[in-house]
Amino acid sequence: MIREYDKLFKYFGIKPFKDVLPELRKVAEPHHLMRRGIIFGHRDFEKVIDALKTGKKFAILTGLMPSGRMHFGHKMVIDQVIYYQGLGAEIFIAIADIEAYAVRKISREDVINYAVNEYVANYLALGLKRERLHIYFQSNYAKEYYRLLQMFSRKVTMAELRDIYGEDVGPGKIMSVLTQMADILHPQLKHFGGFDVVLVPVGPDQDPHLRLSRDVADRYASELGLKRPASTYHRFMTGLLGGKMSSSKPESYIALTDDPDVAVAKLMKALTGGRPTAAEQRRLGGEPEKCPVYEMLSYHLITDDRELEKVYTRCRSGEMLCGQCKREAAERLRKFLEEHQRRLERARNIVDKVVDIPDF
Numbered sequence: 510m511i512r513e514y515d516k517l518f519k520y521f522g523i524k525p526f527k528d529v530l531p532e533l534r535k536v537a538e539p540h541h542l543m544r545r546g547i548i549f550g551h552r553d554f555e556k557v558i559d560a561l562k563t564g565k566k567f568a569i570l571t572g573l574m575p576s577g578r579m580h581f582g583h584k585m586v587i588d589q590v591i592y593y594q595g596l597g598a599e600i601f602i603a604i605a606d607i608e609a610y611a612v613r614k615i616s617r618e619d620v621i622n623y624a625v626n627e628y629v630a631n632y633l634a635l636g637l638k639r640e641r642l643h644i645y646f647q648s649n650y651a652k653e654y655y656r657l658l659q660m661f662s663r664k665v666t667m668a669e670l671r672d673i674y675g676e677d678v679g680p681g682k683i684m685s686v687l688t689q690m691a692d693i694l695h696p697q698l699k700h701f702g703g704f705d706v707v708l709v710p711v712g713p714d715q716d717p718h719l720r721l722s723r724d725v726a727d728r729y730a731s732e733l734g735l736k737r738p739a740s741t742y743h744r745f746m747t748g749l750l751g752g753k754m755s756s757s758k759p760e761s762y763i764a765l766t767d768d769p770d771v772a773v774a775k776l777m778k779a780l781t782g783g784r785p786t787a788a789e790q791r792r793l794g795g796e797p798e799k800c801p802v803y804e805m806l807s808y809h810l811i812t813d814d815r816e817l818e819k820v821y822t823r824c825r826s827g828e829m830l831c832g833q834c835k836r837e838a839a840e841r842l843r844k845f846l847e848e849h850q851r852r853l854e855r856a857r858n859i860v861d862k863v864v865d866i867p868d869f
């Protein structure tokens with residue numbers, strides 16, 4: 510996987526995030542995902558630093574795919590959004606309901622239910638504030654947004670869509686792509702606040718969309734004054750049993766709405782970077798770099814760097830075995846989920862105040 514990420518630096522012009530950390534530190538404490546190299550790359554993040562330095566307004570755009578339960582893999586995106594909101598950013602969150610319906614073939618009822626009760630409610634419970642926040646369904650937004658996506662149809666070609674999405678790209682996909690371009694670029698329009706600096710935090714699999722949006726921005730630079738969006742890239746979490754974390758495999762992830770007992774049981778069954786025998790582990794130490802339990806700790810459950818360092822050292826030195834480590838991680842997980850789910854109850858009562866829910 511590391512080699513895959515290296516390709517992004519080499520062939521696609523993504524720059525290492527660690528290079529902008531010293532400048533960011535001059536204006537803000539970097540998020541733990543940044544400090545730990547989990548956010549590993551960027552394009553034009555300097556624009557965000559400049560906005561922070563000069564007090565210029567800036568916006569964050571992210572999207573959610575309401576196709577299942579929200580899990581810890583999804584949480585890392587909203588953690589970043591909350592961080593930027595705390596730094597003064599205006600937040601735009603697109604609910605990709607049309608793509609979920611047209612491309613993933615999920616019923617409208619399920620799409621709306623997942624979006625509102627899973628994602629938006631969890632976002633609020635995680636600490637997303639209602640100020641400077643725009644959460645919208647792609648099917649239920651402002652006319653200026655639809656005008657933009659319709660205008661984009663003039664300068665995006667089938668050849669480039671086939672190049673990115675494969676030969677069988679059909680009407681549903683074409684609409685989704687144009688809509689996504691409008692998501693990324695619409696905060697720049699005067700109607701939405703005229704944000705020159707828009708940052709999109711994504712996983713590396715989303716980079717083709719970002720590259721296309723940057724090209725589209727260039728094509729509409731003189732007509733609409735659009736500028737290229739900035740982006741950051743984060744590593745994906747590994748599934749609890751190795752491989753990918755997948756919504757279709759509940760044992761591969763922990764959902765934010767999992768009963769704490771169920772969540773702890775999943776964590777206790779997770780793969781580790783431990784050695785085949787206790788004796789070997791005491792002698793050689795564990796391998797936290799390969800361990801999904803360590804990932805849970807470093808991505809989500811320990812924000813204090815010194816505390817995380819202690820876990821790393823105890824693992825590496827062989828002082829701590831995986832059973833003990835899992836029990837400690839499980840305790841943290843239980844505490845997190847119990848507190849989160851208490852906040853979720855309250856958040857569910859106000860979701861309809863932060864998003865306009867479509868009738869069908």
Ligand code: SF4
Nearest residue numbers: 782795800824831834
């Ligand atoms: S001791 Fe903890 S961090 Fe180290 S390999 Fe085992 S579970 Fe992972």
